[in-house]
Ligand SMILES: O=C(O)CCC(=O)C(=O)O
């Protein structure tokens with residue numbers, strides 16, 4: 001029997017080739033779907049090859065981003081992320097604390113980041129109404145390096161394509177109509193956030209982490225990493241941490257809280273973190289990663305899919321937009337009294353009972 005190969009050093013995370021699914025090969029697609037399903041129901045993380053994202057584009061994106069992060073702070077701050085719950089633009093170290101919603105004693109995460117959101121901002125009320133809130137504002141593009149915008153734009157398009165393929169595999173794995181998730185991401189507000197973890201020239205203090213343990217508030221996350229030390233670790237179902245070892249030309253995909261809720265906990269949104277590098281290499285351990293946080297439409301109602309409902313839905317329906325803004329208020333320390341997230345205002349986007 002065929003079994004998927006395992007990522008070296010991370011024995012429990014399977015490496016799955018999705019090329020047969022993308023090619024619509026009916027027989028071999030079934031095997032892909034089964035392998036993906038098994039991984040989603042156990043570890044909640046998978047490594048995908050055969051994704052068809054051009055390697056030259058990935059290289060170009062990494063190289064433009066390295067040039068951006070190497071610019072002086074004052075230049076990067078020209079595209080600084082606005083205060084509050086908008087996510088677009090550059091965030092210096094110090095403003096964001098991943099994991100703060102679980103552990104209030106954490107200090108700001110040891111990384112800077114640059115984020116973009118949807119490229120297609122339509123003209124209709126869906127995109128500009130009050131309820132759309134932070135979802136559909138224009139991206140903030142730096143002037144330098146000039147090739148960053150075309151590279152990241154092309155890359156965002158690739159992530160949209162790959163997300164649709166993965167969600168189609170999930171639909172098959174969950175026995176729901178093929179269009180189930182596709183309809184719910186047709187006007188998605190997915191976030192591409194480049195993370196730059198600078199080299200460390202001092203010992204981190206207690207509570208200072210590259211990215212502390214957390215789950216993602218996404219449908220799925222599609223992550224590209226470089227191979228610098230001080231990297232991603234995934235929590236095992238039985239406890240303990242697995243190092244995710246880079247497999248060349250692959251994507252790491254993990255289930256987020258929204259998919260877990262859609263599936264009534266059948267697919268697992270697994271805790272993960274980015275460890276600080278070992279002290280002996282910390283001074284030359286700069287690391288970059290590019291997570292694409294695949295979000296449903298901001299007003300998609302997230303409720304248990306029919307095939308997972310037989311034991312009764314564990315959670316009430318909630319919109320994707322309110323799940324996201326609830327998390328942002330905590331991670332970016334937004335004061336809800338002075339800056340209420342836009343999604344919390346209109347009643348139709350609040351938790352639906
Ligand atoms: O940098 C990484 O490898 C992962 C980052 C991450 O988990 C996140 O930003 O949610």
Ligand SMILES: [Fe+2]
Nearest residue numbers: 214215216272
């Ligand atoms: Fe994450």
